[in-house]
Amino acid sequence: MKIEFRDVTYRYPETDILIFQSLDATIEGAGFHALFGPSGVGKTTLARLIADRSLPFSGKIETPGIRTILYTYHTERIPGWATVESHLKHLVLPSQEELLSKLISVLGLENHLGSRFRQLSMGQQNRVNLARYLLQDFDLLIMDESLANVDEATRERIILEIKEIFTGRSFLYISHNVAEVARFCKEILVIRGRGKRPQTLCLQGQDNTRKDDPDRVRLEKTMLEIVHAA
Amino acid sequence: MLHRRLYQFLLVYTLGLGLLLSFKYLLDLSDYVIPGVQDIRKAATSVFFRYLMDTLDTLSVAVVGHLIAILMAGIVGIIGRSASWSGAFIRAAAYNIQAYPIVAVAPIIFILFGDGMVSRLLIAAMICYFPLLLSFIGVFAEPVTDIEHFYTATGRMNWRLQIGIRAFENMAKLTTVITGSATLAMVGTIVAEFIAATAGIGHSIRIALYQSDLSKILVALFLIGIFNSLYLFLLEWIGKRIRVRLDPPTGGRGARRGRLILKGKEIRNPI
Amino acid sequence: MRTFQRLQSSKWLMLLLVPVCTLLLFTSCTKKSEERPDPIRYRLKWLFNTSVVGDLWAEEKGLFEREGLIVEVKPGGPEKDAIKELELGHAQFGVASADMVIRAVSKGSPVAVIAQLFQTNPLQWIYRPGETEIKTPEDLRGKVIGVTFGGNDEAILRALLAKYGILEEEVELFSVRYDYTPFYERRVDLWPVYRNAQGIIIKEKLEGAGERAAFFDPHRAGVPFVANSVVTTKEMLQKSPEIVEKFTKALLAGWEASMAPESGAEAIALIHRFDPDTPLNQIEQQYAITKRMVKPSADFPVGTIDRAAWQMTEQIMVEQGLIPGAVGVARALAPVISR
Numbered sequence: 001m002k003i004e005f006r007d008v009t010y011r012y013p014e015t016d017i018l019i020f021q022s023l024d025a026t027i028e029g030a031g032f033h034a035l036f037g038p039s040g041v042g043k044t045t046l047a048r049l050i051a052d053r054s055l056p057f058s059g060k061i062e063t064p065g066i067r068t069i070l071y072t073y074h075t076e077r078i079p080g081w082a083t084v085e086s087h088l089k090h091l092v093l094p095s096q097e098e099l100l101s102k103l104i105s106v107l108g109l110e111n112h113l114g115s116r117f118r119q120l121s122m123g124q125q126n127r128v129n130l131a132r133y134l135l136q137d138f139d140l141l142i143m144d145e146s147l148a149n150v151d152e153a154t155r156e157r158i159i160l161e162i163k164e165i166f167t168g169r170s171f172l173y174i175s176h177n178v179a180e181v182a183r184f185c186k187e188i189l190v191i192r193g194r195g196k197r198p199q200t201l202c203l204q205g206q207d208n209t210r211k212d213d214p215d216r217v218r219l220e221k222t223m224l225e226i227v228h229a230a
Numbered sequence: 231m232l233h234r235r236l237y238q239f240l241l242v243y244t245l246g247l248g249l250l251l252s253f254k255y256l257l258d259l260s261d262y263v264i265p266g267v268q269d270i271r272k273a274a275t276s277v278f279f280r281y282l283m284d285t286l287d288t289l290s291v292a293v294v295g296h297l298i299a300i301l302m303a304g305i306v307g308i309i310g311r312s313a314s315w316s317g318a319f320i321r322a323a324a325y326n327i328q329a330y331p332i333v334a335v336a337p338i339i340f341i342l343f344g345d346g347m348v349s350r351l352l353i354a355a356m357i358c359y360f361p362l363l364l365s366f367i368g369v370f371a372e373p374v375t376d377i378e379h380f381y382t383a384t385g386r387m388n389w390r391l392q393i394g395i396r397a398f399e400n401m402a403k404l405t406t407v408i409t410g411s412a413t414l415a416m417v418g419t420i421v422a423e424f425i426a427a428t429a430g431i432g433h434s435i436r437i438a439l440y441q442s443d444l445s446k447i448l449v450a451l452f453l454i455g456i457f458n459s460l461y462l463f464l465l466e467w468i469g470k471r472i473r474v475r476l477d478p479p480t481g482g483r484g485a486r487r488g489r490l491i492l493k494g495k496e497i498r499n500p501i
Numbered sequence: 502m503r504t505f506q507r508l509q510s511s512k513w514l515m516l517l518l519v520p521v522c523t524l525l526l527f528t529s530c531t532k533k534s535e536e537r538p539d540p541i542r543y544r545l546k547w548l549f550n551t552s553v554v555g556d557l558w559a560e561e562k563g564l565f566e567r568e569g570l571i572v573e574v575k576p577g578g579p580e581k582d583a584i585k586e587l588e589l590g591h592a593q594f595g596v597a598s599a600d601m602v603i604r605a606v607s608k609g610s611p612v613a614v615i616a617q618l619f620q621t622n623p624l625q626w627i628y629r630p631g632e633t634e635i636k637t638p639e640d641l642r643g644k645v646i647g648v649t650f651g652g653n654d655e656a657i658l659r660a661l662l663a664k665y666g667i668l669e670e671e672v673e674l675f676s677v678r679y680d681y682t683p684f685y686e687r688r689v690d691l692w693p694v695y696r697n698a699q700g701i702i703i704k705e706k707l708e709g710a711g712e713r714a715a716f717f718d719p720h721r722a723g724v725p726f727v728a729n730s731v732v733t734t735k736e737m738l739q740k741s742p743e744i745v746e747k748f749t750k751a752l753l754a755g756w757e758a759s760m761a762p763e764s765g766a767e768a769i770a771l772i773h774r775f776d777p778d779t780p781l782n783q784i785e786q787q788y789a790i791t792k793r794m795v796k797p798s799a800d801f802p803v804g805t806i807d808r809a810a811w812q813m814t815e816q817i818m819v820e821q822g823l824i825p826g827a828v829g830v831a832r833a834l835a836p837v838i839s840r
Contacts, residue, residue, distance in 0.1 A: 072383075077374075116477065116478070129380075257589070259588055263584075263589065341680065
């Protein structure tokens with residue numbers, strides 16, 4: 001599994017704003033990777049380019065070994081005509097019911113199944129939304145701030161569980177939380193601020209799992225690398 | 231809410247009548263120009279029941295015409311929502327047809343369908359259809375990206391689901407425009423009856439106009455106002471009930487059971 | 502600023518002031534127009550066509566000016582009611598049908614008839630003589646007859662049916678509008694038309710299609726329902742008799758001149774100038790028929806008020822329940838020019 005950017009240039013349609021110029025980068029292997037960078041640098045844009053190659057960019061984005069790419073973001077909503085449970089149940093095959101139960105437990109949704117999406121808090125909404133994407137058949141799931149508004153401890157638990165359940169699949173996690181990215185992600189593609197060259201840097205994260213005890217020194221070093229790179 | 235609607239109408243009617251009578255007495259006009267209180271009372275006594283039946287007849291046609299208009303606007307809105315050539319053509323055709331005044335189109339309708347029920351229905355529907363169409367096209371053509379993204383990305387999106395999402399997300403807007411267009415349906419039916427039909431309150435108004443009998447017209451206006459207020463109230467009530475059923479403010483019956491319940495029946499999730 | 506705030510704080514006062522000001526404005530406008538001698542407004546019943554040839558003649562030939570009057574001849578229409586305009590002061594003279602006059606009188610309107618333009622009501626029923634035989638009014642039995650519900654043709658027809666003992670169940674009344682398709686499609690046997698207007702156009706169309714056309718005239722069947730007459734208010738008659746007299750004199754002179762044998766071509770050209778949509782050959786026919794109805798013989802004075810016909814018209818309206826009771830319409834008849 002690989003995500004490879006070769007000489008990618010992209011500007012916003014009908015503007016002169018150049019977002020990427022001859023961008024080259026590679027993320028390799030299954031696992032939990034990250035896309036990091038200051039606000040407005042183009043993380044979401046790059047994620048969308050990966051998910052939708054029909055967008056007007058030049059260069060090449062290749063994803064060998066990746067068949068299905070899904071992109072989810074934190075402001076997505078679910079229709080309000082039915083309950084969360086009803087929506088989730090309609091998304092699973094009988095063979096996936098066990099996975100659904102597990103995800104409901106991992107994401108802490110047990111008490112919200114009878115509610116309408118609108119009635120949930122923003123953090124709960126994001127977890128429900130993530131649940132339905134995790135129930136899909138995907139090779140790469142791009143999570144654009146998908147755990148925004150979720151408290152740190154819950155976020156940590158969810159990421160660790162996802163890594164455990166979905167081994168062999170790829171995730172590209174977009175977040176502004178340096179510590180989180182440094183600790184849990186395998187490869188961190190940092191998109192650097194405007195004018196910096198090279199435009200991206202690929203760093204190695206700690207890729208901690210539930211079994212690992214975080215190494216504070218290495219973690220801090222990685223965090224510093226990320227901050228300096230950005 | 232019903233009280234408010236009726237009070238509002240009665241207030242407007244009384245003010246209008248008061249103004250007319252003020253003109254009459256101030257300018258010393260005869261009952262031929264503006265009828266006096268006694269004349270209106272006499273007219274009310276003699277035609278009230280007949281006009282009541284006529285108004286109910288008109289209202290029933292208006293309701294059916296309104297339903298047809300909602301259906302027509304819905305269908306054209308669904309077809310016309312797409313950015314394709316056919317969608318653009320349908321939108322342009324719908325706008326152009328509406329640009330013609332109904333009095334110009336009416337003779338063609340009467341030649342094709344005669345001066346009976348069909349023409350009344352069609353004209354009523356045509357008059358209230360355009361504001362509905364504008365809203366329907368507006369609603370159906372505007373993507374709700376935050377909801378639709380998942381279904382598009384996972385290949386689950388179909389036209390029914392898309393319409394469902396867009397209609398549900400704009401439920402308040404749609405119910406408001408449907409309620410608003412009800413008055414136009416009533417006006418459309420009256421116009422059709424006035425122009426060609428041989429039944430309904432529009433026909434009675436036409437006869438009263440031929441006979442220069444303003445007192446009868448005032449009675450007709452009173453009944454039209456009352457029944458129009460009732461119809462608007464009914465639509466508002468239905469709209470409110472639908473909104474509460476589909477999207478209960480705090481859970482609701484459907485929510486507790488984790489599924490959509492409408493009119494006692496479980497509606498399968500359209501996903 | 503303070504004034505504005507004060508005004509804002511007294512919304513109720515504003516609410517009261519708006520209708521009062523509107524009333525005052527309306528009143529002042531009305532009074533002004535009543536007091537102002539010139540121009541005199543003369544509201545016709547219908548648009549400019551052959552039926553108003555005398556009115557147009559009087560205006561175009563300067564007959565009003567010759568009497569020292571400035572007259573504005575204004576076209577009528579379906580929504581115009583000359584009698585109401587007279588009362589409101591928007592016009593000083595007008596043309597109204599007899600049923601309008603009688604209805605107005607029954608409701609206390611101070612209307613006065615100063616001349617009767619049409620001696621025969623031009624309202625007749627067109628039919629196809631080959632297919633529909635109407636030799637006597639009794640032949641109406643079993644026929645589908647077009648009628649404008651609420652219009653004076655309904656009153657005339659009902660009077661006719663009553664006069665000849667024909668029950669409503671013995672005929673089928675068909676509601677008539679501006680569209681003649683039901684008649685062309687033979688769904689209706691007899692269709693009401695103004696003999697001197699649409700009558701000619703429809704007849705021409707039928708003849709063009711190889712069919713024949715004939716007219717059923719209720720007047721000949723003994724129902725003389727009076728048609729258009731010139732009206733003013735009783736107040737005008739009392740306060741400005743000289744204006745009424747001059748106006749009537751000029752107007753009737755216009756009618757007389759337009760009906761004179763030597764004026765035919767000029768009158769037709771005049772009508773065509775005001776009514777360019779109607780072909781000249783049709784105007785010629787319309788003019789000939791109008792002439793018969795307005796001036797039945799060479800020595801018949803135009804404008805003569807047929808009192809008996811008016812009383813008959815009133816009687817018909819009472820019998821048909823169109824007015825609550827007799828109104829004594831004769832009191833509203835005030836022929837200005839006695840001959």
